[in-house]
Amino acid sequence: MKSFPSLYFANLFLIIGTGLLTTYLALYLGKNGISTFWIGLMTSCYYMGLLLGSKLGYHLIKSVGHIRTFAASTAAVLACVAAHGVSDNIYLWLALRLFVGLGMMCNYMVLESWLNEQAAPESRGRVFSFYMITSYLGMILGQFALAEFPELGYAPLFLVCMALAIGIIPISITRRIHPKPLKPIQVSLFDYFKKVPQSLTAVHFAGIINGSFYGLAPTFAKSSGFNSSEIAIFMSATIFAGLIAQWPMGILSDKIRRSVLIRTNAVAIGVVSLALFLLPITQTLAFALTFMFGLFAFTLYPLSSALANSRVEDEERVGVSSALLVVFGAGAALGSTANAQVMTYFGHQALYASIALLTVIMYLLLTYINSKQKVEQPESSDYVVGTSDVTNSPLAATMDPRIEETTAHEQMLVVDEIDDEYEENNAVFDTDDPQGDLFKDFQTQNETAELKD
Known part of the structure; x- marks a missing residue:
């Protein structure tokens, strides 16, 4: 348990750095007249890097161990961040975002290995919740850090480098924590889609919506006339809403069917998005509406995860957890580029028009799928705090309290034989x-x- 604060501390600073970097790049490119399409494409490259990074992380950890993997990955991310200050070439920046995604996924895998190794069976749920909370707080603090640099020079890049460098310290100096080697995870999306089609469909739309928000909402806010401080509040209010909504939504999900709640969330997101599209944007109204957006958009993933876990056997939950993360990440990568193109053609407010349309399609698809399925049997343990962005790896399943610890370890870690x-x-x-x-x-x-x- 003594190692928990340092691991949470490392995760907090890594997320502060990457959260700040994502918003900074969107605003910097917009300030320099770069098309919204390229801004969205850069965000998509980051998510693609995260998706591909799990395989790279597995091979690195197997080859050189956890500590060296973390040190090398963080050093690579630092180099990529610093390279943004060397050249403004957009093609280089696309490649850099891909590499940052690769490196960060490797880091998430190492951190989650450490947390799993140190968590006692009875405290896994608490460990998982605090891990998610540090991710949310890191996102919020990263936005507020950017507010101190309204001129959008290179100073925020230095701050990102500092946050990442601080994040590497707790892991690099440890001596006694030895996570077990990893097993490669084989995820058959087609098989899981037959078992949990509602969950995977909802998670895919959640990825599109949330990825579009993180990648393009700063551009929307800037085009609406907000300054750097106001953009920070706009982003932070949404993320904070997602954090505080986790527990009330968990209570509701124990009383109301998750399939109903997911469709209700879709309707609520659609209404709020339509208001952001149609109404004249004032500062107060924008903050209130984006707060409401966060309440419903950032609880889609945990609701979908809870629904999926209520429909599969214990031994399938590790695979389902990985499938949900892959589908969410794929949606985030797709959504950023697609909605950026929409904004390019129809203006910045078209972002929320597109999201409103997506929620209509999502609602209709989920209603149709639900009519073909049996009613789920929810259990109070099915809902846990969920991510609003891809800030964890498939290894987070080893800390998920819904999954038996022995099952998670057997499927994801080399328990008995260490080469x-x-x-x-x-x-x-x-x-x-x-x-x-x-x-x-x-x-x-x-x-x-x-x-x-």
């Missing part, structure tokens, strides 16, 4: 001497020299 190469790679961290073998060799040389004297 010799892995032990060898990590042996330096097993020593009781906190100074390590290198320092001991140096100390031995000094003692020999003293004897000669």
Whole structure:
């Protein structure tokens, strides 16, 4: 348990850095007259990097261990962030966003391995909740940090580098925490779609909506006449609403069918989005409406996850968790580019017109699918705090209280057999001497020299 604060601390600063970077890049490009399409495409590249990063993370962790993977991935992300200040070439920036996504997914995998290793069976739910909370808080703090740099120069990039560098410290100096090696996860989306079609459909739309918000809402707010401080409030109000809505929605989901709540959320998001599209945007109205947007948009993922978990057996929950994350990420990657193109052709307010239309399609599809399925049997343990963005990896399933700990470990971790190469790679961290073998060799040389004297 002693390691939890440092791990939460590392996650908090990583999310502060990436959250700040996402908003900064959107505003910086908009300020320099870059088309909204390219802004959306950059966000899509980031999400594509996150989707591809789980395979890279598995191979890195298997080859060099967790600590080296985290150090290398964070160093790569830092280099990519710094490279934004070297060149304004949009094609380079697209590649950089892809690499940042790859590196961050590797980091999420390492952090979640550590948290899982340290969590006692009875505290897994609490650990998972706090992990999600630090992600939300990191997003909020990243937005407010940007408010201090209204000129949108290169200073925010330095701040991102500082946050990422601070985030690497707790993991890099640890000596005694040894997450187990990972097993590759095989996810058959087609098989799961036959079992939980409502959940995967809802999560895909949630990814489109949430990815579009994170990638394009700063551009919407800027085009509506907001300054940097007001944009920070606009973004933070939405994210904060998503955070505080988790627990009330969890209580509701124990009393009302999740399939009904998901469709209700879709209607609510559609109404709020239509208001943001049609009504004259004033500062107060925009803040109130975007707060309401966050209440419903950021609870779609956990509701869909709870619905999926109520329809599958225990041994299938790890796979379902991974499938939901993949489909959510794919939706986020698709939504940013598609809605950016809509904004390019029809203006900045068309973002919310597009989201309103998406909720109509979502509602109709879910109603049709629901008519073909049996009513779910919800349990009070099916709802847990969920993400509003891709800020965790498939390994988060090892901390999910809905999944039996032994089942999660059997399917995702190498529990009984740890290969010799892995032990060898990590042996330096097993020593009781906190100074390590290198320092001991140096100390031995000094003692020999003293004897000669």
